[in-house]
Amino acid sequence: MGNISRRNLIRRGALLAGALPFAGSLLDKVQASPLLSGKPAVSGPWAVNGHAGSAFASEGWTEREIGLNAVEPLKARLFANENPFGPSDKAKKAIMETLPVSYQYPMRSMGDLTSKIADFEKVKQENVFLASGSSPLLMAAALGYFKPGCNVVTGDPSYADLPSKAEKIGAKWVKVPLTADFKLDLDAMEKAIDGNTVLVYICNPNNPTATVLDTAKLKSFCERVSKKVTVFVDEAYIDYLPDPQGTTLIPMVNTGANIIVARTFSKLYGFAGLRCGYVVTQPDIIKKLSLYTEASMSITTTTLQAAIASYQDREFLDAALKKTIASKEYLYEVLKKEGYTYVPSSTNFVLFPIKMDGKQFTDEMMKRSVGVRFWKFNNKDWCRVSIGRMDEMEAFAGAFKELS
Numbered sequence: 386m387g388n389i390s391r392r393n394l395i396r397r398g399a400l401l402a403g404a405l406p407f408a409g410s411l412l413d414k415v416q417a418s419p420l421l422s423g424k425p426a427v428s429g430p431w432a433v434n435g436h437a438g439s440a441f442a443s444e445g446w447t448e449r450e451i452g453l454n455a456v457e458p459l460k461a462r463l464f465a466n467e468n469p470f471g472p473s474d475k476a477k478k479a480i481m482e483t484l485p486v487s488y489q490y491p492m493r494s495m496g497d498l499t500s501k502i503a504d505f506e507k508v509k510q511e512n513v514f515l516a517s518g519s520s521p522l523l524m525a526a527a528l529g530y531f532k533p534g535c536n537v538v539t540g541d542p543s544y545a546d547l548p549s550k551a552e553k554i555g556a557k558w559v560k561v562p563l564t565a566d567f568k569l570d571l572d573a574m575e576k577a578i579d580g581n582t583v584l585v586y587i588c589n590p591n592n593p594t595a596t597v598l599d600t601a602k603l604k605s606f607c608e609r610v611s612k613k614v615t616v617f618v619d620e621a622y623i624d625y626l627p628d629p630q631g632t633t634l635i636p637m638v639n640t641g642a643n644i645i646v647a648r649t650f651s652k653l654y655g656f657a658g659l660r661c662g663y664v665v666t667q668p669d670i671i672k673k674l675s676l677y678t679e680a681s682m683s684i685t686t687t688t689l690q691a692a693i694a695s696y697q698d699r700e701f702l703d704a705a706l707k708k709t710i711a712s713k714e715y716l717y718e719v720l721k722k723e724g725y726t727y728v729p730s731s732t733n734f735v736l737f738p739i740k741m742d743g744k745q746f747t748d749e750m751m752k753r754s755v756g757v758r759f760w761k762f763n764n765k766d767w768c769r770v771s772i773g774r775m776d777e778m779e780a781f782a783g784a785f786k787e788l789s
């Protein structure tokens with residue numbers, strides 16, 4: 386157990402200190418965690434490139450990157466679009482209070498969270514389907530919809546998890562380049578649909594470009610296209626927009642549209658490690674997806690209670706948004722000062738073109754204890770940097786200045 390992990394633990398001490406009579410023994414167990422000690426936690430089969438269940442693996446991460454770097458206590462962990470300002474205190478408190486009853490299966494908590502989400506989104510409970518993050522639902526869609534000979538239409542670049550799994554099943558991945566302003570090209574995507582297309586995947590805001598589509602345009606696209614094929618709208622980053630309720634396509638579900646809207650607690654809610662996500666869609670689509678998930682058994686009671694306690698906790702969400710914006714403004718200034726451009730971001734990550742090979746760049750940044758990602762498209766190398774705490778952005782700036 387190194388100093389860094391001890392410090393981390395103390396920083397997160399509000400969770401533990403005095404919260405429970407058995408906090409001492411719990412602390413010992415937490416301290417033994419490889420996550421905090423910086424030792425590689427995993428090297429097992431799940432971390433290998435070939436494992437279809439890992440979103441990281443589907444994006445080409447190697448075993449070393451997932452198993453080692455992902456758990457080392459980096460100075461700046463800016464490669465996975467997590468929210469280091471979360472989860473909220475209400476979520477942490479709920480976890481501690483739920484621990485003593487976590488011998489219970491999670492059905493009731495599932496029902497409670499489903500009804501909270503359904504009430505807020507003004508849909509029926511039968512339209513909401515929970516899982517341990519949105520990744521299992523992307524996987525379920527890939528398994529439920531695709532077989533050899535079919536195709537999936539996506540933007541390029543966009544989030545690769547669902548189409549890369551469809552491709553593994555034998556489907557064709559039809560990649561449509563983005564517009565000049567790095568948005569999904571809806572007109573071109575519509576033209577790319579053919580008789581073998583079974584699903585169109587829309588990531589809005591888009592990962593990795595952090596751009597958002599015009600809501601009216603996307604809505605009319607979905608109205609037309611969903612008459613022919615299912616439209617999967619991944620709204621993982623929608624909570625970062627100024628008006629998520631005015632942007633989400635969830636209300637279209639009430640019109641009976643053939644769309645699947647995916648949401649996650651992993652981003653602004655800060656639940657990436659707790660694991661909770663859901664789709665809002667038609668009951669017959671849920672029936673199809675549920676064949677390929679362990680829905681009612683897959684989320685822990687502690688996570689569900691944490692989600693119930695912090696769902697729409699505006700005080701926490703607004704504070705996290707404010708800190709994210711401050712860190713993002715700082716990053717913009719650093720990039721401008723070093724003579725770099727960037728794609729203006731509607732999310733908790735920023736994409737910008739780099740002046741060296743992407744792999745070499747991320748390796749050099751990693752040597753300086755800063756984790757970021759790279760992409761290659763439009764004949765350029767790009768860095769995607771997640772927005773972290775200010776100390777992480779400063780660590781990024783220090784390392785970046787040495788390389789630029």
Ligand SMILES: Cc1ncc(COP(=O)(O)O)c(C=O)c1O
Nearest residue numbers: 518519520544592621649651662
């Ligand atoms: C666009 C998008 N969708 C889905 C996910 C998966 O999120 P989770 O499985 O944590 O809900 C991610 C993760 O980064 C993402 O960027």
